[in-house]
Amino acid sequence: MIWWKCSILFQSVSIDRWFNAGLRLGATVAALIMALILLFLLLESWPALQHIPLMRFVTDDAWHPLEDRYNLLPMVTGTLYASSGSLLLVIPLGIASALFMAFYASPRMSMLYRRLIELLAGIPSVVFGFWGLTTVVPLINQWQPPGASLLTAILILTLMILPTLVLTSYAALIAVPDEYLRSAAALGLSRWGMIYGVVLPAARQGIVAGILLAAGRAVGETMAVLMVAGNVVQHADSLFAPIRTLTANIALEMAYAMGDHRAVLFVSGLLLLLLVMILTTMAGWFGKEHHGE
């Protein structure tokens, strides 16, 4: 009897230990991959960082890496304009769609709508880019040449990140406990009063996380933007001006870049990582602030 108990006890401790070790290993590998990416980027960009002063990446007069001019700033603004423009469109659109699915549509309609959005999420980015290049760009070209522009990039990005936000917001909305809704109904709140006063505040964290995910995808999207944005290195002075994003720059030039040119492209990769890190930190702040309320 005692022996039997002991054996069970022994076994469970050993399994625990193995499980613990496995988890630690998994976590370490995940963290190590991130560290290795950073290390790799630093290593590859080191030849350029060594003899090109950092200031030159923002003070040079243009981006012509083969003529020793390395201004990355227009591409930073290009990335920021395109992704914040699409976020501006996506946030109201996405939250409205999620609210419609959760509270206004009939169950059948809601299901159908969700399938549709999931389908949108499954379309590869290159298909969006191709459609943009052959349909949207010529359309805008008839109105404001050359067509490939900041506006096209924003429109295509909006379509691409919409499902991310809709699906995460929807998940956050239906995760709001039923008691909250019943209590709100018992207090005699209207449907909109309940959504505005109870559901949205309760689901805020989930929605913010969804916005962050969408923003991350907008900043990192490459192929679709490369095909529709025009890729001219300049600060956009209007919605119809072509722009180049950091990711598009790397994809366009990496294949044939050598020496300093190649190293500078890795510097722009570092910059992109920095941008995403700032974004994550900002979202962390947001989350905390509202959590404390």
Place this chain on the structure above:
Amino acid sequence: MRFLRRFVWVTIGVLMLTGLSAVSIASSHKLVLTGSSTIAPLAVELGRRFESLHPGMRVDVQTGGSARGINDTRKGIADIGMVSRAMKADEQDLQAVTIALDGIGIIVHASNPVAALTRQQIADIFTGKITNWHEVGGKDARITVVNKAEGRSTLELFLAYFQLKNSEIRPHIVIGDNQQGIKTVSGNPHAIGYVSIGAAEYDAQRGVPLKLLPLDSVAASVVNLRNGDYPLSRPLNLVTRMTPTALAKRFIDFARSEQAYDLVEMQYFIPVSVD
């Protein structure tokens, strides 16, 4: 614990074995190619097929520009150098074999009434001195200039021919590969761009609304490129020392043979006929 220790030893053993086998492959027959980044993608494909035809062989391709190809071949670091231009007078100590031709065609939309442009007009359009099609005999519409991204070989050849610097060009759209250029110009009736002739001719024959403009009154076609009449072109050479190794010679013969034509055409180059 004992099991864990055994597991670790087995893992180390497996790692060592795979490492050893990698070393033993590397020490067998190996061919090193260095040089032009224009030829490199083709050389990688050629190498892959060569390896499958000759098991145990390894073809290693490294880029670094035509100049590196020349240098490495002279020093014996590389078996074969890749040089994407005609050989210079002081390079007669090396043996060059042309494996393919590369040419660039100026393309506009098929509906564009402009039939030809002079060299000066093309340079003026790309540098932003001419901004409307009616200045060169076309419709009254703003010209959309489509340029290639920095570092691309087509851009280099284009700039060299028109004696321009990339910073002088005022583009409205910057593209990456040939296909993107063709899609952009065929979707914009007022655009002008340039791509590899092989790619443009292939698509134009298959109904894509695209027109290749003649250059110096020579029609831009694969035929004119092959017989040497078309001016905006260059040979793609593989160079070796005067007495190439047997292996290098076999690779170059393979690259020029009909077995490799489809690979050459896949990169939008024009194979040279050996007969």
